[in-house]
Amino acid sequence: MTAQPIRVLLVDDQPLLRTGFRMILEAETDIAVVGESGDGEQAVADARALQPDVVLMDIRMPRVDGVQATRQITGAARETAPRVLVLTTFDLDEYVVEALRAGASGFLLKDVPAEDLVTAIRTVSRGDAVVAPSITRRLLDMFASRFPAADSPTPANLAHLTDREREVLTLVARGYSNAEIAAELVVSETTVKTHVGNVLTKLGLRDRVQAAVYAYESGLVQPGAL
Amino acid sequence: MTAQPIRVLLVDDQPLLRTGFRMILEAETDIAVVGESGDGEQAVADARALQPDVVLMDIRMPRVDGVQATRQITGAARETAPRVLVLTTFDLDEYVVEALRAGASGFLLKDVPAEDLVTAIRTVSRGDAVVAPSITRRLLDMFASRFPAADSPTPANLAHLTDREREVLTLVARGYSNAEIAAELVVSETTVKTHVGNVLTKLGLRDRVQAAVYAYESGLVQPGAL
């Protein structure tokens, strides 16, 4: 397909499994297994030395586990870093989320059919991502639960606020005092207090702390936006 | 494969596209197209009337868009509700996230190969999820960025807090007053004030509002957990 074959590094603590994967992959002309690692520590070193395009990584391993290894491999040089395709025996949420944060480009169950594995490696090497269907299901569920609903970001009450009030609310949710908000908006502190008071009344809240919480819970402001 | 074929409802405002999909799907013995809808409003009605297993939903449509329609279709009876497989022309983040929240079970680009579409429908009807690789990439990126890192939830400072202090902080982040926290923890308000004061000092914050914000930003508490 391409002139240069896809360079793959196999990482698994079971030599037998590595051999199995190697046989599957070497049957493909566009894929070349450039190395094998028996634990996470070695995987990190090998990834650095061999510069593979894709790392096929078992998640459960001695010494440094797959998540740690993934973090170190993907964390180095974001652009040129190898893509990590994580293999799990079971679709444990725990590991999946962790590996995700660590920068993995995909997740497959170990019982994946040979042809799917090959396809996945090609997909990942292109820069896209692959997730086993059953795991995808869980990811979507997590996503959905974490962002409660599409209209809850504007739970009726929030819509009743004026633009200015909403503006003040977001500043409250950043920990600003009334004086600071006043300075930010170039108005008097009294005005700010009026707005804050209106917000509290309209939303049925007691104090600015609850207002800040409300801002986060409603999606008006989001973590990381700071 | 199964005794009962998978019942599919096609939703797209372009009749030509519907016809194309119908031809592809009817070639499969285990899939039966039970209806077609030209807009979101009709789709919701048809889904109710025809009780399909899978709804193939275009996201951009007149009247009621695909996201709205998805929400209404999946929202009804969570268990028996049809699975919604969303089709997008481009991999627009906007729509994907919205559809996700709305309860979609999958996303495919419209240029998907026929065989992949068929496979996806089977996968979704099983209760699993399918996402096009390029979209999966974006989802994973969003996920990673939303949960910055594995250790950032404990940004050093948070680790300096005692268990009790962390406990108090989470309650502050729920909008509780000192008196309420005292009642909750069955201690005197004085004690609570001490803890809160310690938290503020240790984290370098000014007041409980900033503490609440910090709790959200650090990941100690998360939206939706309320």
Added chain:
DNA sequence: TGCGGTCTCCACCGGCAGGAGGATCCCCGC
């Protein structure tokens, strides 16, 4: 045994927040 850390509690005080009540200005729609 003694030290340090944590949790618990108290009194006192200054300050900002939030409620009540009223006021002006501007813009928009009837």
Added chain:
DNA sequence: GCGGGGATCCTCCTGCCGGTGGAGACCGCA
């Protein structure tokens, strides 16, 4: 033209919050 809503500003007052300083009890570790 007139009413209504929004934004702006003011004063007075109450109360909770947060800071300071101090103290006793418990636990674990040296």
